[in-house]
Amino acid sequence: MRLEPVIGLEIHAQLKTHTKMFCACPNRGELDPPNTNICPTCVGHPGTLPNINRSAVMNGLKIAKALGSQLATRSKFDRKNYFYPDLPKGYQISQFDLPIAERGELILRINESQDDEREFRVGITRVHLEEDAAKLQHSGTGDGKVSLVDYNRGGTPLVEIVTEPDLRSPAEAKAFLQELRLMLRYLNVSDADMEKGNMRCDANISLREVPDNPLNEDWVKQFSPKTELKNLNSFRAVERALEYEIKRQTKLWLDGKPPAIQSTRGWDDARGVTIEQRTKEGSSDYRYFPEPDLPPMDLTEIREQISISELPEARRLRFMEQYNLSRAEAKTMCEQKELADFAERVFSELDEWTSSVASADPNIEPLTPERRAKLVSGWLLTKLVGVMTEHKLDIRTVKITPENFAELLTMVQTNKVTGPNALIILNEMTQAGADPSIIMEEKNLGQMNDLSKLDKIVKQVLTDNPPAVEDWRKGKTTAVQFLVGQVMKVSRGKAPPEEARRLLEEELGKM
Numbered sequence: 001m002r003l004e005p006v007i008g009l010e011i012h013a014q015l016k017t018h019t020k021m022f023c024a025c026p027n028r029g030e031l032d033p034p035n036t037n038i039c040p041t042c043v044g045h046p047g048t049l050p051n052i053n054r055s056a057v058m059n060g061l062k063i064a065k066a067l068g069s070q071l072a073t074r075s076k077f078d079r080k081n082y083f084y085p086d087l088p089k090g091y092q093i094s095q096f097d098l099p100i101a102e103r104g105e106l107i108l109r110i111n112e113s114q115d116d117e118r119e120f121r122v123g124i125t126r127v128h129l130e131e132d133a134a135k136l137q138h139s140g141t142g143d144g145k146v147s148l149v150d151y152n153r154g155g156t157p158l159v160e161i162v163t164e165p166d167l168r169s170p171a172e173a174k175a176f177l178q179e180l181r182l183m184l185r186y187l188n189v190s191d192a193d194m195e196k197g198n199m200r201c202d203a204n205i206s207l208r209e210v211p212d213n214p215l216n217e218d219w220v221k222q223f224s225p226k227t228e229l230k231n232l233n234s235f236r237a238v239e240r241a242l243e244y245e246i247k248r249q250t251k252l253w254l255d256g257k258p259p260a261i262q263s264t265r266g267w268d269d270a271r272g273v274t275i276e277q278r279t280k281e282g283s284s285d286y287r288y289f290p291e292p293d294l295p296p297m298d299l300t301e302i303r304e305q306i307s308i309s310e311l312p313e314a315r316r317l318r319f320m321e322q323y324n325l326s327r328a329e330a331k332t333m334c335e336q337k338e339l340a341d342f343a344e345r346v347f348s349e350l351d352e353w354t355s356s357v358a359s360a361d362p363n364i365e366p367l368t369p370e371r372r373a374k375l376v377s378g379w380l381l382t383k384l385v386g387v388m389t390e391h392k393l394d395i396r397t398v399k400i401t402p403e404n405f406a407e408l409l410t411m412v413q414t415n416k417v418t419g420p421n422a423l424i425i426l427n428e429m430t431q432a433g434a435d436p437s438i439i440m441e442e443k444n445l446g447q448m449n450d451l452s453k454l455d456k457i458v459k460q461v462l463t464d465n466p467p468a469v470e471d472w473r474k475g476k477t478t479a480v481q482f483l484v485g486q487v488m489k490v491s492r493g494k495a496p497p498e499e500a501r502r503l504l505e506e507e508l509g510k511m
């Protein structure tokens with residue numbers, strides 16, 4: 001029996017707005033002392049009236065547009081009734097039959113192996129708005145005796161994105177969530193941090209049998225009762241929980257007892273298992289009805305005003321095209337919007353630096369697009385990222401401007417400084433934010449371009465290292481690498497390594 005996983009996701013993301021969804025409380029007081037970021041509306045006092053937050057609606061529509069969804073002209077809020085202490089009103093204001101958007105899609109790429117990419121499509125069922133619930137804190141000792149409730153989070157604007165059951169593996173689910181997170185960050189509508197709880201995900205999964213010789217395609221329209229997985233607090237948790245559930249359900253199928261009803265299971269990250277919580281209530285259990293305190297929204301005008309910035313995939317493709325980068329390089333650069341912005345400014349500053357250097361000295365070789373791509377990706381993605389990691393910095397906190405970074409690359413490119421010394425300068429720059437040419441002067445790190453000086457050092461190194469010379473004579477070509485290292489050491493990193501190697505080989509050839 002061949003079984004195929006059928007997976008759909010429901011994602012909640014907190015929207016970055018100034019105020020909560022239906023009241024004027026600040027939308028950043030989640031971590032304030034408990035129950036201080038509240039007002040009569042968000043704690044559901046009788047007689048209070050909700051007000052729709054326009055920027056939450058705009059943000060929701062931006063997300064929907066980015067997901068290629070059809071934005072509604074008419075939308076309304078509904079009451080979703082259920083009783084739980086995190087919901088002071090006894091209902092949540094959500095959207096039922098007229099969400100802000102429906103029917104979209106996201107096309108993604110997934111790495112099958114190192115250099116084999118595959119495209120897949122995930123349909124978007126709907127995008128709707130709602131309010132977040134309060135946070136419960138259960139007694140730390142686990143005795144189940146005390147539960148506290150903090151209403152600070154209650155009323156935070158949430159967008160819910162529901163996908164079609166189009167995902168076929170845990171890896172696809174993870175790839176979808178990662179791309180969605182990046183999109184939300186590019187749109188600047190949510191921090192979308194799963195670990196901090198401002199992006200949350202439930203996953204629905206069932207299996208179905210793939211016929212050996214399908215006579216027609218009808219089987220793909222068949223779905224078994226799904227299991228909803230809750231409490232997935234990281235990408236890793238989503239992947240692991242789905243993997244676990246595939247194994248668990250496969251066993252049930254093989255035993256001839258596939259799940260017969262919908263159920264909800266919670267993921268226990270520490271134990272690595274899912275635990276049955278309840279069999280699922282249908283939407284009728286929530287007794288949805290239109291929110292009588294809010295008028296339906298006419299979105300005809302507002303949806304025309306929605307414009308979205310360049311999305312991650314478009315930016316990757318543009319980077320490949322415009323800057324001659326490989327897909328892997330473009331992908332890494334675009335993984336963080338701030339890093340991509342930085343890279344983009346480095347490219348443009350670098351063009352200015354190199355053209356000004358070239359106009360001053362006609363002997364300078366022009367920077368080809370290939371060389372430019374290599375220079376920026378090597379120094380940005382490997383060296384700068386490495387230095388930042390070492391000093392626990394990131395592109396937002398590092399004291400280095402794209403202009404100074406581009407100047408450093410120009411210095412490398414025009415042989416003003418060697419690679420090893422440029423790395424020392426880069427280290428200084430991230431700490432002090434200073435100009436690279438000033439650091440180079442102050443620390444005397446400029447490249448040695450005086451060939452007679454270099455020639456002297458080369459001869460000295462050969463005299464001082466007879467064993468290495470002997471090795472070279474015996475045919476051990478790696479001995480040259482050692483000698484280049486010695487030249488670099490004696491010259492305090494200032495000798496151009498390629499030139500040093502050439503001179504060493506020339507001298508050795510004479511011996």
Ligand SMILES: [Zn+2]
Pocket residue numbers: 020023024025037038039040041042043155
């Ligand atoms: Zn409030």
